[in-house]
Amino acid sequence: MNLDLFSPDAPGRLIPTIQGATAFVPSPLPPKIDLAAVFSEYGSAMAGIGMLNAKMAQLGNPKLIIRPLQRREALLSSAMEGTYTTSDELALFEIGADGATKADTKEVFNYVTALTHSVSLMRELPICHRLIREAHDKLLSGLSQQRGGHKRPGEYKHDQNWIGGVSPSQARFVPPPPAETVEAMNQLEAFINRDAPEDFPPLIEAALVHYQFETIHPFADGNGRVGRILIPLVLLSRGLIKDAVFYPSASLESKKDIYIDRMFDVSTKGDWTSWVRFFLKICQETCESSIEVVDKVLSLQLEYRERAMKEFRSNNVVILIDHLFSSPVVSTPIVMGLLNVTHRAARMTIGNLERIGVLEKMEGFNKPEYFVARPILRAGS
Ligand SMILES: Nc1ncnc2c1ncn2[C@@H]1O[C@H](COP(=O)(O)OP(=O)(O)OP(=O)(O)O)[C@@H](O)[C@H]1O
Numbered sequence: 001m002n003l004d005l006f007s008p009d010a011p012g013r014l015i016p017t018i019q020g021a022t023a024f025v026p027s028p029l030p031p032k033i034d035l036a037a038v039f040s041e042y043g044s045a046m047a048g049i050g051m052l053n054a055k056m057a058q059l060g061n062p063k064l065i066i067r068p069l070q071r072r073e074a075l076l077s078s079a080m081e082g083t084y085t086t087s088d089e090l091a092l093f094e095i096g097a098d099g100a101t102k103a104d105t106k107e108v109f110n111y112v113t114a115l116t117h118s119v120s121l122m123r124e125l126p127i128c129h130r131l132i133r134e135a136h137d138k139l140l141s142g143l144s145q146q147r148g149g150h151k152r153p154g155e156y157k158h159d160q161n162w163i164g165g166v167s168p169s170q171a172r173f174v175p176p177p178p179a180e181t182v183e184a185m186n187q188l189e190a191f192i193n194r195d196a197p198e199d200f201p202p203l204i205e206a207a208l209v210h211y212q213f214e215t216i217h218p219f220a221d222g223n224g225r226v227g228r229i230l231i232p233l234v235l236l237s238r239g240l241i242k243d244a245v246f247y248p249s250a251s252l253e254s255k256k257d258i259y260i261d262r263m264f265d266v267s268t269k270g271d272w273t274s275w276v277r278f279f280l281k282i283c284q285e286t287c288e289s290s291i292e293v294v295d296k297v298l299s300l301q302l303e304y305r306e307r308a309m310k311e312f313r314s315n316n317v318v319i320l321i322d323h324l325f326s327s328p329v330v331s332t333p334i335v336m337g338l339l340n341v342t343h344r345a346a347r348m349t350i351g352n353l354e355r356i357g358v359l360e361k362m363e364g365f366n367k368p369e370y371f372v373a374r375p376i377l378r379a380g381s
């Protein structure tokens with residue numbers, strides 16, 4: 001870590017750690033934030049949140065959109081970490097299709113599980129150590145040794161970690177050593193669950209929490225991803241959004257270098273204003289792109305239902321269409337179970353949806369055959 005970059009305004013302590021390197025331990029939140037300096041970006045981001053909430057109210061059934069958005073978040077947040085799969089492979093993995101066993105796909109699937117698990121835990125718990133560790137556990141559980149399976153899912157780090165570079169002394173940034181981690185996380189938990197949460201607008205609070213979490217880097221692996229999961233959780237916990245429909249990775253991924261530089265500049269110079277401004281801009285873009293996805297999903301649903309009713313007058317076709325929005329790959333046995341019909345009837349319903357271009361047969365699968373609702377999968381990506 002280049003210590004020359006740290007100014008007296010750096011919001012934390014520099015302390016010695018392993019191999020003669022120096023680590024940065026952030027001061028507890030909150031810092032002094034110049035709200036007037038971020039006023040314009042704050043207004044635009046809040047307008048975006050207002051529009052997203054209005055769009056959700058129009059949608060009626062949030063379930064239609066939550067899964068496509070979560071899949072997209074899992075793909076993009078994992079891509080930022082260097083883990084890649086396709087939406088086809090992820091959808092196949094979700095239904096346990098044979099052959100869908102790639103390690104990357106499992107890891108992205110874990111991301112969706114970590115998201116849904118932590119969102120549902122929020123019904124019983126505040127954002128706290130347990131919730132954060134459970135999200136981490138879901139994210140890294142069941143992975144092979146090379147994929148982080150050995151990196152203690154659900155446990156804070158036991159060894160000094162670092163970001164960028166081959167060793168702590170050459171790293172761009174060295175977060176706190178393990179001995180400081182629990183105390184730093186206690187302070188973060190105390191800030192999130194403070195007595196007067198209204199002293200910071202939720203979007204700015206999410207910016208502070210994300211920075212602080214990333215700077216503590218409490219886990220051996222998965223810090224980027226767990227920290228990005230925290231963002232919608234903060235907004236949900238404050239009631240800024242009602243459903244889990246806010247996922248920033250598409251926008252963060254497109255500005256990855258700036259994202260990292262802005263956080264680094266907080267640690268080295270105490271430049272909170274640039275970080276918060278950047279974060280608010282990300283929030284605005286996130287709302288805009290979520291609204292686009294909602295629009296695409298809504299119009300597909302409308303179009304498919306209308307066509308199905310006109311051509312087939314069958315309630316089963318409509319049930320299958322709705323199912324495809326949460327699970328866009330099906331097989332004949334899946335449809336038999338869903339509709340409680342014979343093999344022949346299930347295959348016929350699938351055939352009907354193939355005919356009107358909703359489903360297409362996936363290459364390379366024969367026993368069983370799989371069919372994908374590609375426009376629905378694409379709407380989320
Ligand atoms: N200078 C920095 N200060 C704070 N956080 C940073 C900094 N640089 C990067 N980050 C955060 O750390 C993440 C990458 O760091 P690292 O590769 O150590 O993560 P990780 O623990 O492997 O997490 P994941 O596996 O989810 O990417 C980035 O996505 C970003 O959120």
Ligand SMILES: [Mg+2]
Pocket residue numbers: 081221222223
């Ligand atoms: Mg990693």
